[in-house]
Amino acid sequence: MNLFLLEAAETAANAGTEQATPGNTALAMLIQLAPLVLLIVVFYFLLIRPQRKRDKEAAEMRNNLQIGDEVVTTGGIVGIVVNIKDDTIVLETGSDRSKVRVKRWAISSNETAHDDEA
Numbered sequence: 001m002n003l004f005l006l007e008a009a010e011t012a013a014n015a016g017t018e019q020a021t022p023g024n025t026a027l028a029m030l031i032q033l034a035p036l037v038l039l040i041v042v043f044y045f046l047l048i049r050p051q052r053k054r055d056k057e058a059a060e061m062r063n064n065l066q067i068g069d070e071v072v073t074t075g076g077i078v079g080i081v082v083n084i085k086d087d088t089i090v091l092e093t094g095s096d097r098s099k100v101r102v103k104r105w106a107i108s109s110n111e112t113a114h115d116d117e118a
Contacts, residue, residue, distance in 0.1 A: 062104050065089065069112040073102055078111075 065071065069081045071091065079091030082099060089107065091100045 058108075061110055062107050065104075065107065065110060066114075069110050071107050072109045072111060073106045074108045075106065077102070 065081055065084060067081050067084065070078065071081060071089075072078050073091075077091065077093060077100060079093040079100060081089055082092045083090035087104050088101050089104055091102060092098070093100055
């Protein structure tokens with residue numbers, strides 16, 4: 001009787017260990033990579049896509065600047081746009097009407113409300 005139980009236990013132990021076939025290893029690798037792929041997809045939708053949208057809106061705002069707009073630079077300088085060139089903008093700041101030339105990328109926000117905005 002003990003011999004029969006020992007053989008049954010050995011057969012059950014061997015049944016759980018199937019030989020690895022190419023289909024089984026590919027499926028096992030796919031299952032192991034699934035959490036990584038899911039993590040990349042979540043990061044894309046939560047971090048990368050919204051950041052690209054904000055960058056696109058900021059670039060559109062900088063391209064639509066007009067003379068007379070009140071803007072704030074990334075350094076905190078508040079001024080009115082006096083002159084616009086390809087990559088530089090001249091701002092008039094303060095009550096003494098001093099002028100500062102800044103790069104277009106340094107404009108962080110446009111404080112002037114336009115009629116065409118909804």
